[in-house]
Amino acid sequence: MKVMIDLCVVPIGVGVSVSEYIAECEKIILKNDLKSQLHPYGTVIEGEWDLVFSVVKKCHQRVHEMGAPRVFTSLKVGTRTDREQSMQDKIDSVTSKL
16 A cells, blocks of 8 residues: 655654754665655655555664664654555645645
8 A cells, every 4th residue: 555654753862953863764765765755844755555664663763773762753644545646746736726
């Protein structure tokens, strides 16, 4: 099943700046050849359900390996069965109405 998620991983107990942790998650996403779009408060990822959620797990594991004693994640998940829809399709739909 195809899925689109909005992922926000927040390491806790590592100080104010978390960009190095987020960069590690982005590397994991790219290494797994998933389509993604980084935004100021997270990353949208699209792909097959099992691969996308295995990447979420890898991100958590990597952030812990980097020394974060706690990780808080916010996750929005969307699926469709009537047709395939990409991140760009959703953006284009709104843009066409502006």
